[in-house]
Amino acid sequence: MRSTTYYAHGLNIKSELFFPEFPLKQTSEIDVIIRFGITNLFNDSSKNFREIYLSKFIQIKITSCNLLYLFWNDIQIFTIKNNEIIINPNTGLDLNYIKFLLFGYGFAILLYLKGRLVLHANAVDMDNSAVVISGVSGIGKSTLSFAFHQKGYKLLCDDVLSINIGKKFQIVYPSFPRIKLWPDVIKNFEEDPEMVPKIHDKTSKRFYNVSGNFSDIKKQIRAIYFIKVTGDIKIKEINPQKAMMELIKSSYCYKLLNHHEISENLSQCSAIVNKVPVKILEVKKSYESLNKLVEIVENDILKN
Known part of the structure; x- marks a missing residue:
């Protein structure tokens, strides 16, 4: 899938999801990759994880190796590392709603993982x-x-x-x-x-x-x-x-x-x-x- 590079939050972001909201950036130095992919918490090698509700509908599951899985209404939406956000392509949600979750909780968690x-x-x-x-x-x-x-x-x-x-x-x-x-x-x-x-x-x-x-x-x-x-x-x-x-x-x-x-x-x-x-x-x-x-x-x- 084609990727485009953007700049936001002081980061060069290479993304498969189109962001007309973000300024474009021409650079080969990439800080964060946003892509679509299938990940599964229960296939993770780390079987121990913490569960936290950030809101009524937003649940976070954190593995012992600091990999975060974000769920909305029990649907797995993102897998988040400190340099990558992987979007579940099978949520059934409109892409604008996925972007809404990404701009808020997704980026907040990513930036927290980066020490900010x-x-x-x-x-x-x-x-x-x-x-x-x-x-x-x-x-x-x-x-x-x-x-x-x-x-x-x-x-x-x-x-x-x-x-x-x-x-x-x-x-x-x-x-x-x-x-x-x-x-x-x-x-x-x-x-x-x-x-x-x-x-x-x-x-x-x-x-x-x-x-x-x-x-x-x-x-x-x-x-x-x-x-x-x-x-x-x-x-x-x-x-x-x-x-x-x-x-x-x-x-x-x-x-x-x-x-x-x-x-x-x-x-x-x-x-x-x-x-x-x-x-x-x-x-x-x-x-x-x-x-x-x-x-x-x-x-x-x-x-x-």
Whole structure:
């Protein structure tokens, strides 16, 4: 099967699955291979494995040799190593839904295997650095990121954010130039959601193309904001212990970690807290407050 090479998450990706969402890359240096193939957990030479549910429908089985099998609704979807994702060609699922699972859980697990801290978060490029926006699912990370985008700031990533923890700098890698938005969010910005393609047939959510205003270069983190709905609009300082807890809760693969990996995750989160401002962004759930939220983050960044 023909393969194409793309660039996302700081990786050169050679894939048999077509990704119009990803920027193309001309290179012979390949970091990750995505291909179709038949693998079977129960034929694996390692008979011992751990089972973890990441959500109601997503189950992960991890063998003792750190090979991960991702199941959706008891259907085996991916086999994941640190340099390869193998897609089961016999799932019966639409390819757009497989890509949806791949962009989220698939890449989050792959990046975790590569030693990065992976957060459920977005990031925008402000003043040539990464401003990270995190919070629980559905709280408005993408909506607020889109408000920044509409004001001219470049998107860095949506939903799956990976960080390389260095001795001096904490670096965010760009994902790909798409952002997931509900139709009413697109309408609020006076655009027609029917002109934006659905992510897949099981949702009304859209993949909005931001390729004209996307930052494809890794950036140092300037600040991290955790969204909390309080009915107010302000930024609140938090102590290092609270910042650590927020980062741990937002770690995409925390449930997968064994005892040694939990210790490493704590070290990664601690490195961020020691170098990067971590704050709470209190919000109202209203479109009318978006411009005000962008403004107070802008002002806060200018002060740092």
